[in-house]
Amino acid sequence: MTMDRDQQYLRGLVEELRKLPNETTWLEFKVNNSDPDEIGEYLSALSNAAALEGKANAYLLWGIADDSHDVVGTGFAPGKARKGGEELESWLLRLFSPRLHFRLMPVDIGGKTVVVLEIPRASGKPTQFAGKELIRVGSYKKPLKDYPELERTLWRVFDQTPFEALKAAENLAVADVLALLDYPAYFDLLKQPLPTDQTGILSRLEEAALLVRNFAGGWDITNLGAILFAKDLHRFRGLSRKAMRVISYQGKGHCH
Numbered sequence: 001m002t003m004d005r006d007q008q009y010l011r012g013l014v015e016e017l018r019k020l021p022n023e024t025t026w027l028e029f030k031v032n033n034s035d036p037d038e039i040g041e042y043l044s045a046l047s048n049a050a051a052l053e054g055k056a057n058a059y060l061l062w063g064i065a066d067d068s069h070d071v072v073g074t075g076f077a078p079g080k081a082r083k084g085g086e087e088l089e090s091w092l093l094r095l096f097s098p099r100l101h102f103r104l105m106p107v108d109i110g111g112k113t114v115v116v117l118e119i120p121r122a123s124g125k126p127t128q129f130a131g132k133e134l135i136r137v138g139s140y141k142k143p144l145k146d147y148p149e150l151e152r153t154l155w156r157v158f159d160q161t162p163f164e165a166l167k168a169a170e171n172l173a174v175a176d177v178l179a180l181l182d183y184p185a186y187f188d189l190l191k192q193p194l195p196t197d198q199t200g201i202l203s204r205l206e207e208a209a210l211l212v213r214n215f216a217g218g219w220d221i222t223n224l225g226a227i228l229f230a231k232d233l234h235r236f237r238g239l240s241r242k243a244m245r246v247i248s249y250q251g252k253g254h255c256h
Contacts, residue, residue: 006105007107007108008173009171009172009173009218010105010107010114010116011107011109012171012217012218013059013116013171014061014064014071014107014109014114014116016217017059017061017064018064018069018071019069020069023066023139024053025046025049025052025053025136025137025138026046026049026050026053026055026057026058026059026136027046027058027059027060027061028042028046028059028060028061028139029061029064029065029066029069030060030061030062030064030066030074031062031063031064031065031066031072031074032062032074032075032076033062034062034076034081036081036083036088036091036092037130039060039088039092039117040092040095040096040129040130041129041132041134041141042060042117042141043060043092043096043100043102043117043119043127043129044096044126044127044128044129044132044133044134045134045135045136045141045142046058046059046060046119046136047100047119047120047121047122047127048122048126048127048133048134048135048136048144048154049135049136050119050120050121050122051121051122051123051154051157051158051161052135052150052153052154052157054157055121056120056121056166056167056170056214056220057118057119057120057121057167057170058119058121059116059117059118059119060116060117060119061114061115061116061117062074062076062114062115062117063076063109063112063113063114063115064114071109071110071112071114072112073112073113073114074113074114074115076115077106077115078104078106078115079106088104089104092129095129095130096127096128096129097127097128097131098123098124098125098127100119100120100127101120102117102118102119102120103116103117103118104116104117105117105118121166122154122158123158123161123166124158125158126144126151126154133145135147135150135151135154137150163223164209164222164223164224164227165209165222165223165224166222166223167212167220167221167222167223168221168222168223168225168226168227168230168236168239169220169221169226169236170214170218170220170221171214171217171218171219171220172218172219172220172221173218173219174198174202174219177202177205177211177219177221178198178201179231180221180226180230180231180232180235180236181205181210181221181225181226181229181230181231182229182230182231183201183205183229185229186204186205186208186210186228186229187204202219205225208225209222209224209225210222210224210225210228210229211225221236223239226239227239
């Protein structure tokens with residue numbers, strides 16, 4: 001997405017999250033608290049909670065009042081934050097297992113800065129930070145091992161959620177969806193005529209589980225949609241390593 005499109009997406013996302021009546025297990029509001037260890041623990045707890053709740057991502061927002069959800073702004077500047085001389089983002093990445101492709105994104109809302117931390121759901125195994133697996137119980141971070149029923153449920157989620165149903169990209173505008181996917185190829189493959197309008201195209205792709213409508217009013221592309229019909233798989237975070245490689249060998253020798 002372009003910078004303007006990114007900011008537009010973030011403003012829409014923040015407004016949708018502010019409309020929720022209360023914080024959830026996959027959403028936390030803060031103003032200026034930016035302790036690196038606490039952020040890391042939230043990343044683990046929120047990521048695991050998102051998997052339990054069937055969400056593609058969890059969110060930690062700075063600059064939003066906890067009680068009223070008003071936009072109050074924040075002095076937290078993730079690009080300048082450090083832990084022991086190391087950039088915050090680099091330090092966090094180093095202590096995660098499995099490694100999360102989270103994003104720290106500032107956005108201007110009415111002249112006030114809000115910072116959005118977008119955290120992917122745990123996938124395959126619980127998300128750890130510094131060797132600890134955490135979970136949200138109400139509004140509190142707790143060790144996952146202290147809640148064996150939640151831990152069992154989380155592992156059942158991993159077993160039951162197919163990879164192809166997970167989200168490869170989220171909350172996209174229609175123009176971005178059509179720019180990322182080679183949608184004519186889908187209709188060619190099925191030998192069906194291409195719908196004459198965007199609504200028809202999106203509806204058919206949604207029926208095929210290539211797209212999903214999301215709570216923020218945009219569209220999510222599933223892993224299935226991205227892997228089968230991406231124009232460029234490298235434009236999808238987390239899937240670029242799954243792009244096909246073709247190796248051509250010179251000569252007439254046989255492969256062994």
